[in-house]
Each structure stands twice: as structure tokens, then as C-alpha cells.
Amino acid sequence: MSALSGRIAFVTGGCGGIGRAICTRFAREGAQVVAADLAPWPDAPEAVRVIAHDVTSEAAAVAAMEGIARQWGRLDILVNAAGIEIEKTVEETTLEEWNRIFAINVTGMFLSAKHALPLMRKAVTAERTASIINFGSYDGFIADPGLAAYCATKGAVHALTRAMACDHGPEGIRVNAICPGYVDTPMLQSFFTGEGSGGGGKTIDQLQQAVREVHPIRRYGTPEDVANLVTWLASDEARYASGQLWVLDGGLTAQVQQMRL
Template sequence: MTGASRGIGAAIAERFAAEGARVVGLSRTAPSGAPMPSVEHLTADVARDDEVRAAVEQVVARHGRLDVVVNNAAVEREGTVEETSLDVWTEVMEVNVRGVFLVSRHAMVHLRRTRGSLINIASVDGFWAEPGLAAYSASKGAVLALTRAMALDHGPEGVRCNSICPSYVSTDMLEQFYDAQPDPQRARAQAAGVHALRRISAPEEIAGVAAFLASADAAFVTGQAIVVDGGLTAGRAFPLENVVV
């Protein structure tokens, strides 16, 4: 799995290991949290074809098979189309889209042999955009479309491809978003308030959904975007009279 060094990725790695899986985490940097003895880590840039290919080959050579792939690595950069530089656009697309493509491309031959499961961590922003996140929203929309395409192409071979679409999750990425706001504390309160459950999710809650999609219980689930958003996209979380315009 990619992006395994922190946040959602680390939580998924820990959950899979607890379920008895042999987990290999792939990330550009070493894990930042507490050591996870049950999780093996490899260093690679998901946007580099040679590094991804070598990492996948190393995993299969060492463990003999590949049953589940989780594409989690991502970056988020703020800005409208006008405010987003070409360099920033390229960075977001290389990590969030090219990375998913490369890992999936090199892993698919092995997933075909095990009739495995491919899980992409997308976002509600892939179909429900937020202001000032043009590049990020576009990249996550691409991940959703690519997931559906792979589900159709590789379903006949027994490979299941699904995506998970979280809303706000308590991660370092979200903290960076808060800190970039004029009033970080108010931004935190607002983020919780727009969810029907009046809170944001924990990485472990996303990991639980990933564990389901990787399991035999999800044997007939493919091509789906599983929304895990605390009711964010269900509708307005507050009456119109509370809206200030």
C-alpha cells in the first residue's frame, strides 16, 4: 500500500496487520509515527515508474504473491484554477493520479493471479467539489473514473477495484489545511459542523472500510465509490436560517 507512513495509510496498514495480513507499506519518507513492527516499509516515489516497478517486484519476490493493493498516497494543494501554477497542478496530478495509475499497472498482473482486490483512496471532493481545491478535486475525480474503468477491464479476470471517498479525516494533511486558514480554530469547528454526525472521522474508521473491501465479505463489490463522510454529502447539515450571506 502507498502513503503508508502516516494518517489514513498508517491506520490501514495497522488494521490489515491486525487482521493477519503481511503488509508492505510504500512511501517517499520513513514512517513518522510509532514504529509498526508488523509492517514492512519500502521507500519509493509513486510518480516514478522505475521505482514503482522495482517495489512491486520486490514485494512479490519476497512474499510470493500480492492479494491487495491500496493506493493512498496523495497531496492536497489549495487554489482556484487561476491561482494554481502549472508546477502545483503537475505535482498534484503526478502523485494523486499518475501514482495510482503506475501502482495499479504494475500490480495488476499479480492481482490477476490471486483474484485480488485493488482499493483506491479517493475523496468526496472527486464528485462534490469545495471552493479553492481545483487541482485536488480534479485529481480525485480522475481516481474515481480510473477505478470504474479498471473494475470493468479486470472484473472478468477476478480482480475487484473499488474506491473509498472520505470527507474530513483527522490527519496531518487536514491539520495543514486548518493552519492555512485565517482562523484555524474556527475552521476546525466549521469542518465538524457541516457533517450530520457533527464531527470528522478518524483514520481508523477509513481503515475499517478498507478491511471490508479487502475481505471475502466484499466478494461481489466492485466498481464502487464507498462514501465515508458522516453524512456530509447527504444534504445541508443546518437550517437555511443559520446561513450567513
């Protein structure tokens, strides 16, 4: 018996680095998956249907849920993985950029959840809960330099996660956030090559090695590491887990900043 046998899952950002790993694993565990993303995924697994989806559009959220209602009549799992980052301080960030990152990282989550909740209620039985998994970040707890608006959106995600857990727990819907640290994705590579990394004259390879060395586990996370935890949180094994922020960062934030002593 696979962990997600027969479950219906909706994954925003499902064609991104982490999103693909989640959708692939969900499909392997027996779920039917809708990967909603602006980006394509030509060779997606058979159990993954890719739909072109803008998370900032309420009409898109309504249409996506109508499609799921028609085909399956319920939704067991919602993963809100869509997100962007902007490598700027507050002063450098334009109002347009600020509004755009909040629209995708926070409002998108609100819209998906708002229109998914009625379908998720239909998935709840005496034996089975429904599960919402939001993408927060360790940056919702502590700050990376030059990522001001991104950090602020992740703080909002964490607060929204707790609030939704309180409101919808009595209906059998669990809500958690997963807070990855450094995960090897295109977004991370972009961070290393961008101005936000504060490279200090190091090559990208030197910078990456230095970052690995600061992790107690001496490596970055992989998208599969993240998918492992998302799968657990979506499964019946996690039926008592709700309202929590699950940090998965190789021990990075278990320590104080590493002084050059």
C-alpha cells in the same frame, strides 16, 4: 480467523495519517504489509515493512513489485492512498504544481496498478478475489473552494476506478474507491491553517467546531474509521463489491449546504 489472514498488501502513502491506520489494522488482521512512502515510519508494526517509494516513478513501481514477487509471488491487496493537496484556484495554480499533483494523485495510482496487476492475478483463486482500493474523495463529487486541482485529481480517480473494475473484474480483481470526507489528519490540519479554508476571521478552534456542527454525525472521521472500511473492502466479505465509490463522510454530503436561517 482474522479477516486478512495470510494476505499480502501493498499500501502507497502507507506512512501518512490514514495510511498508518490502514497498515496497522491490516497487520492486526493477519496480513503482511508493505508500506510504500517517501516519509519514514520508525516504529512500524513488525508485519509492516516500510520502503522508501516515489509513486511517480515507474522504475520504483517495477522494483517494488519485483520485491513482492521474489518474497511472496503474489499480491492480494493494493491500496493507493498516496496523495497531496494544493490549496489554490486554477488561476493561482502553476503548471508545475498542476503536473505534480496529477503525477502523485493520478499517475501514481496508474503506475502502481499497472505493475501490480500481474501479481494480483496470481492471488486470485476460485474462492478468493484480489482487491484494489483507490483513494478518491468526496471532493470528486462536489467542490471545496480553493482546491481546484485536488478536486480534479479525485474526479479522475473515480473514473479510473470504474474503468479498472470493468476491465479486471472478469479476472477476479475487484476495484473500488473510498471517498473520505473530513478526516482528522495532518492534511486536514494544514487545510484549516491554510488560505483554502476561507476562515472568515474565525480562530482555528472556532472553525473546527463549526465544521463539526455541519456534520450530521457531529464529528470528523478518524483514520481508524477509514481503515475499518478499507479492511472490509479488502476482505472476502466484500467479494461482490466492485466499481463503486464508497463515500465515508459522516453524512456531510447527504445534505444540501447549511443555510444560516
